[in-house]
Amino acid sequence: SSSEPAQPTDALAGSDQESLDKYTTEDTTPIEEIDTDELDLITDGTLRVGTLSDAPPNIFLEDGVFTGYDNELLRAVGDKLGLEVEFASTDFSALLAQVQNKQFDVGSSSISTTEARRENVGFTNGYDFGYMAVVTKDGSSVSGFDSLSESTRIGVVQGTVQDDYVTNTLGLEPVRFPDYNTVFANVKNGQVDAWVAPSQQATGQVKEGDGTTIAETIINTENFTAYAANSDNQPLIDALNAGLDAVIADGTWTELTQEWYPDRELPSDWKPGSKAVDVK
Amino acid sequence: MDAFEQLGKTFFDWEAMVAVLPDLLTVGLPNTLLLALASGIIGTIAGMILAIMGISRNRVLRWIARIYTDIFRGLPAVVIILLIGLGLGPVLREITGSTSPYPLGILALSLIASAYIGEIFRSGIQSVEKGQLEASRALGFSYGSSMQLVVVPQGVRRVLPALVNQFISLIKESSLIYFIGLVASERELFRVGNDAASNTGNLSPLIAAGVFYLCLTIPLTHLVNFIDTRLRVGRKQKPEPDDPAAMIPTSGGVRA
Amino acid sequence: MDAFEQLGKTFFDWEAMVAVLPDLLTVGLPNTLLLALASGIIGTIAGMILAIMGISRNRVLRWIARIYTDIFRGLPAVVIILLIGLGLGPVLREITGSTSPYPLGILALSLIASAYIGEIFRSGIQSVEKGQLEASRALGFSYGSSMQLVVVPQGVRRVLPALVNQFISLIKESSLIYFIGLVASERELFRVGNDAASNTGNLSPLIAAGVFYLCLTIPLTHLVNFIDTRLRVGRKQKPEPDDPAAMIPTSGGVRA
Amino acid sequence: MKTIESGTLTGKGLHLSFGTNRVLRGIDLHVERGTTASVIGPSGSGKSTLLRVLNRLIEPDQGDILLDGRSVLKDNPDELRRRIGMVFQQFNLFPHKTVLDNVSLALRKLRRMSAEEAREKALAQLDLVGLRHKADARPGNLSGGQQQRVAIARALAMDPEVMFFDEATSALDPELVKGVLALMADLASAGMTMVVVTHEMGFSRNVSDTVTFMDGGVVVESGPPASIFDDPQTPRLRSFLSDVL
Amino acid sequence: MKTIESGTLTGKGLHLSFGTNRVLRGIDLHVERGTTASVIGPSGSGKSTLLRVLNRLIEPDQGDILLDGRSVLKDNPDELRRRIGMVFQQFNLFPHKTVLDNVSLALRKLRRMSAEEAREKALAQLDLVGLRHKADARPGNLSGGQQQRVAIARALAMDPEVMFFDEATSALDPELVKGVLALMADLASAGMTMVVVTHEMGFSRNVSDTVTFMDGGVVVESGPPASIFDDPQTPRLRSFLSDVL
């Protein structure tokens, strides 16, 4: 994608939902009007969700159960719709194609909703935005986002919001890794100078005495994250949007967000769900 | 913490290893074995058919075998797994109603394995002395019967080591089926180790999974060497008291 | 859009393929070749040393070779790549100041390749008739000179097909070095295709990468078959007008 | 050995080329019922190829093959080969089968005998070559001479009308040659029709009824042993005999 | 062939076991300078092993080996082998090298001759066996007889004091045997000390000065050809001769 690189210092530049987010729906079908028999699901009554097993805290597997913020929120949405939610893990590079080809009904993986992806798969309204941290080694010269430059080796996980942010928003070239554990291990042994991480992931990984620090955390609302669904299955997208609005309206979204991201504040210029719903 | 200690903790954290053990044992190991065995068996059968096509006197059959082999050996395994998973997934679901990734994963692994195994069998069969086919045909057996009764059984025996090596590859390649999508209980060794590593930010669980692989592959490697030596040296010859010539060492015996 | 059409778009979207072509050609292809060639060469040299250790008359050397081989063939490649990348990365950086993943990736691939190539060489060398060593020793050459001048050169020639096959594996395995972390210009074929697939949700770029692999692997496979046939059938014999016995077909000639 | 009922074999004007290599260039050979024809000649002269053409392991480019006066070129070649037994220089026993199975395989699969019947017949045949006690051994554990005797038993088990021997003793250790030659002589005197390609001039002279000398794909001289060995007509035969005698 | 300076070889009480298989059980052999000793015996009797022990390709378990009266067991075995040439049944030419390189390799690497010097000497040696024109061929493109002659040239190039032949003609087509035997007879008459393991009784009787009959790892009889072939003393030798003559 060709979005104009912003000034590195101005991390929030352009994160204006009005102009950038032309895809967010005005409102949604009332949840009572959703007929779950019309959703063309793989198995009637069950949402089959493709996710990843190795990207905490958004999406991961714990004690044999798929969990994480994104998946717990999706479970809540499923509850509202009266649908079972069943998860299976895959590789991110395959996930969207698998959703579009109906191997999964929904893709849940903090998927950043870029233009390029929208050409191949459908998305719901946004439920989250970029909230990221710079993790460095103790005593590193990198002190925050504004000290990232051409000469910094910045680690990211390939295909994530952070990858998108560093590449397209900051206009820098990151070192891409397949998963969080490899990138974090590379920070620890100094192979990369900084890791642009999901903020909560950073908080979870960085431990007292392991020689790493969270240098700065920032919010980026460009290209919000959303669930993916088959682009031709409008009834399903409508139903998911309705469910999402419902969990936002009744406070579940806020509750979950506070549970998973305790220190994060909701930015004033962004909100989840359709334009009509009020965050409770 | 110095770099070396850091490395030790990243790779050799006992607690992290012990924590992942139960999952490796009860989930990863059986699944890895199931995948490798099932696709090993199907791949062997399909490979045998491919080998027979590959040495057939019918040019069309030979070409089909050639192209199949080139494609399935030449493409990265992931591409094949994705093609099969996405291409046949819906078909399979339509027919059986099952959403399990295993049938598709096994199919994809079998297709890949069959291309390699086909080549192994073909070279084994072609290494059987021409005199064996000739002797069988001279008895009055047709070409087909001669292949089936005389040539193929000998060719197959010779390539046992290569077959076991192929099975070792399958054990390691089976981890790729996670590209098709696995529920928690369907994960094999590598995925179990990898997920645990993700959750803890420590790579020790991967090492633990690696040790499981070694426990599977090393005995097999030694089995290969054993079979190989035995095939090379030949069955130990019994001395024949009534015939001094029976004491000729194998290497000096008549070999076509 | 029906399922079939959708599948076509997912895998065979010409525009998506064309879009990724420049990257595949200018970034992926040279990097894949660099990785495979560099680790192929280093792996061959190290494999030769391993093979010589493996057949040495010194039990300790044999054991070292055995253990090395078991570990590097038995562990999944990813585990080895991670161990090398993370374990030796800081050391290398200290010495050279370089943070490029290539030296480490090539080292890891070379270590893996050397374990396989070592076994290939070993079996090739062991397949050389005992008479060759005996003849050389009978001339007065020491064991070492005999191996170097007579046995090893013949053993190596015989395993050329297996070596080329190993090189094909390397081409495909080179994609795993992305576990060490790659900047955009360091990506090899698979990663270029994979990134494009991740960024668009369309798998056609992966298929395009697959076609590049086929273009590398298929000619090599046919080279293998060519060498193999030539080794089996032997150099075409010239008829010898002055000696009728020179017209014996190879298969009927004396072969130990 | 009891007398064996046997047939007359004739090859007429046989031609065969491998690519541009004209290996047989018009061979005539007539073997009367119950007689032994030996074929001698230098390496590469086409002796083995002639045998293979006569039992249609290789189809001739030209010429005819008659068994008991009837052309067999239109028959099913597999059927023809059941009527002609063949013994090779390298024995070519099936190494993955026991001696008994080597002999009984064709009986069971081609003659469709029951396992018991085939076993009986195979054992009787092994008795004839003095190796009944090796029935359960693998060929690899036998000496060369024993292997060759098993190979003869295997061919005889199918009750062939003609037997071909292609340098049946060339691969044997010297002290094992005699036993096999004796067995072949027994067969000849029992009335088997035989074509014997051999380098054993003693056998050719003493056992065979006619000797054919081939060189370069043609029959150079042919006749009774006495005239071939004691009165060679051509320089080629003379030079060959001086090399091998 | 010009007269060759050559040595006296003696084996005394040689014993050798492979595991529990006692292959040589006290062998004495004396070969006077310039004479030819032939060794005959059934397969497996230990003939090849004896040759290998005499040039220390295998170290004896017990016994002594003397060259010109001096024990060589303390010498460097590689040095000893340069003084003894050896020719094998299977020729064992180096297939990856040309005929010339086969002959000149040891000259260059062990005698440290210059490439030019080694080439000259090798060509002269090839001339002797009549194969100078094949210098640039690969062994695989030669007939068996030619290969064996190259193998002899290779051994002779090192100016050995003794030559060993281990069934040098057993793998040859019959019409090629004579040429190689003639070459060996020439060598013998030129004064080379030779130990010849052979199944060619004609050569043994006509060319060799002494004949040693081995069986089961011991020397059963030994003496001049006339007494061995015409007046065998032991039943074992008598039965062996009746098999191979």
Ligand SMILES: Nc1ncnc2c1ncn2[C@@H]1O[C@H](COP(=O)(O)OP(=O)(O)OP(=O)(O)O)[C@@H](O)[C@H]1O
């Ligand atoms: N399958 C084959 N393909 C091509 N050429 C062949 C084949 N078999 C034999 N020839 C050629 O046919 C010629 C005659 O071979 P053949 O084996 O019949 O000779 P031979 O007289 O049996 O010799 P020998 O005494 O060495 O067995 C040779 O020039 C040989 O190279």
Ligand SMILES: Nc1ncnc2c1ncn2[C@@H]1O[C@H](COP(=O)(O)OP(=O)(O)OP(=O)(O)O)[C@@H](O)[C@H]1O
């Ligand atoms: N390298 C070896 N290891 C173990 N046993 C051996 C070895 N070489 C030979 N033997 C055994 O030693 C005995 C004698 O073998 P040798 O080759 O010396 O016999 P030979 O008289 O040369 O027979 P032939 O005429 O068949 O060449 C045989 O029983 C053989 O099995």
Ligand SMILES: [Mg+2]
């Ligand atoms: Mg022949």
Ligand SMILES: [Mg+2]
């Ligand atoms: Mg011997």
